[in-house]
Amino acid sequence: MTMAPLPLAVRETPVPGLLVVDLPVHGDARGWFKENWQRAKMTALGLPDFAPVQNNVSFNAEPGTTRGIHAEPWDKFVSVASGRVFGAWVDLREGPSFGRVFHTEMGPETAVFVPRGVGNAFQALDEGTAYSYLVNDHWSESAQSDYTFLNLADETVAVPWPIPLERAVLSEKDRAHPRLAEVTPMPPKQTLVLGAGGQLGKALRSVFPNADHADRSLIDITDRRSLERVEWTRYATVINAAAYTRVDEAESAEGRAAAWGVNAAAVADLARIARAHALTLVHVSSDYVFDGRRPGAYTEDAALCPLSAYGQSKAAGDLAAAAAGRHYILRTSWVVGDGANFVRTMASLAARGVDPEVVCDQRGRLTFAEDLAAAIAHLLAVRPEYGTYNVTCGGEPMSWAEVAARVFGLTGHDPARVTGVTAAEYFAGKQAAPRPANSVLDLQKIERTGFRPRPALRALEVYLADR
Structure with a gap:
């Protein structure tokens, strides 16, 4: 029938x-x-x-x-x-x-x-x-x-x-x-934040107060035995805020190995774990995956073309993270948070009477760690299409020298004390990694999801007022 x-x-x-x-x-x-x-x-x-x-x-x-x-x-x-x-x-x-x-x-x-x-x-x-x-x-x-x-x-x-x-x-x-x-209700699966001791990791603590936060002393992502000890079935999401960021040291043999270990090999392990346990992997990338030689803002699908060993390791990490399937890669630039950073250095120089020379031919936007953390929370709440999203603060791009002058002015010092010099002049005679001249990232994709980053200058004002 x-x-x-x-x-x-x-x-x-x-x-x-x-x-x-x-x-x-x-x-x-x-x-x-x-x-x-x-x-x-x-x-x-x-x-x-x-x-x-x-x-x-x-x-x-x-x-x-x-x-x-x-x-x-x-x-x-x-x-x-x-x-x-x-x-x-x-x-x-x-x-x-x-x-x-x-x-x-x-x-x-x-x-x-x-x-x-x-x-x-x-x-x-x-x-x-x-x-x-x-x-x-x-x-x-x-x-x-x-x-x-x-x-x-x-x-x-x-x-x-x-x-x-x-x-x-x-x-x-x-x-x-x-x-x-x-009956004791079954709690939801948790979020695990790796690299909790860094600038972004600290910002994520306030955005994800109920998550498990682990610094390197608790979970070393470069040690597979450390990763194997984690009860991954307890988690739905893992946010990787761990990174090797010593750009110049990455040009040495020892630094290159360390950068690739944290920024690439460990990310590949996290992607493998995410696939095995159906986790969402959130990974943070960098403007250094581009050479900065093209005009205009870089979109998410621009070809990877890193100049430095650090940039190469971050580009490899992007490719590795994408293998997780369920992934959000947040590409960012010029991060400022709770810790040593460019803005704090300039504020300290201003207060100590030092008149710095600062690079004037590299342009981009500041990204405050709390804005980056908020963008991560937004993506995990809204759940748009998996993939890569550029995230920086908004507003007009600036050079490092212009940022430094703003810091001097906002802390009550004369902005004219900052002297702009080219990158070639600044790094002459120094062992330094090449840096992208254009670090401007296009924000239209993240904005279409409903996230509107703060203007960088407004965020800078708030940051310095809270110091």
């Missing part, structure tokens, strides 16, 4: 993130066939690309066999291979939808995507029912400590089991699970 298949469709439910999938089932006298999981088609319809790694099948010999309610620390795609079931799901995640219920009958024509923390249960309605779980993490004994359970007979959620539980087949463990009032 030929079955008329329903079209593939993804439907929302009252439980946030819990999705019902209508599967086309093609049948004839021999039986039936279906594409139970079809990544390209299903993700195009809105199903998360949840990267499954393990498939489990539960065989249920008798009608009335009932299993659950189990909320596991991973996402699941559940379906029926034979027979029919009554499925029930209860949101056991921390948040306003805690305790929300959805239930439906399932046959081969239906699948359900169950996000992490939503309790899953089913009751077999036919003999010989096979129920399939496609999950995006490997099961282990230790993972069971992260489960959250709810009693099948909980009066609050009141699941209307077709076969009363007193006549159903249950395990003793399922009978003993707590009522909803006694």
Whole structure:
């Protein structure tokens, strides 16, 4: 008998993130066939690309066999291979939808995507029912400590089991699970900030107060053993604020190795980990990936063309981070934050009566660490298309000499004490890395997501006023 298949469709439910999938089932006298999981088609319809790694099948010999309610620390795609079931799901995640219920009958024509923390249960309605779980993490004994359970007979959620539980087949463990009032909600996965001791890392502490913040003493991204000790399954996002930034020292043999270790090789390891654990990787890049010889602002898709060993290591890190799949690369310039930086140096020289010579033929925009941190938070909240985004402060580009003169003026000193010199004059006789003359980055892409960076001069005023 030929079955008329329903079209593939993804439907929302009252439980946030819990999705019902209508599967086309093609049948004839021999039986039936279906594409139970079809990544390209299903993700195009809105199903998360949840990267499954393990498939489990539960065989249920008798009608009335009932299993659950189990909320596991991973996402699941559940379906029926034979027979029919009554499925029930209860949101056991921390948040306003805690305790929300959805239930439906399932046959081969239906699948359900169950996000992490939503309790899953089913009751077999036919003999010989096979129920399939496609999950995006490997099961282990230790993972069971992260489960959250709810009693099948909980009066609050009141699941209307077709076969009363007193006549159903249950395990003793399922009978003993707590009522909803006694359940500890499953917390969301966390954000991990690496490089928390730097200027950006310090700014990220105020933007992500509930994240785990690790400096090199806690997690050394250049040490694979250190990375292996991290419980990556606890995290949804990793923000890499760690970087080797000693531009001139990177030209030495020792410095070049260190720069490549932090800025490139370690990023490749983080991208590999992000892919393996379905994490979003946020990585910070630099204007030094360009040679600065073209006119106008650099867009995100401009060809990489670094001049220095530091720039080469950062360009390699960009390519490595993009391999994570779920990634945001924030390309920035002239970062100023809590720590040693150009603005603080100029303010100190002004106060000590030193009249500096400052490069006047390199142009760009300042980026204050708090603005860069805010841009990261914005991208993670809005979730635009993955990829590279330029992020600096706004306003007209300036030279280093013009920035220095502004610092002198804003701190009550004569801006004329700053003398502008060319880069060739400034670095004559010094061991220094080549620097891009044009560091101006085009901001239209990040602005289209709704993020509007502060004007650099206004941010500079605030920064110096707070010192």
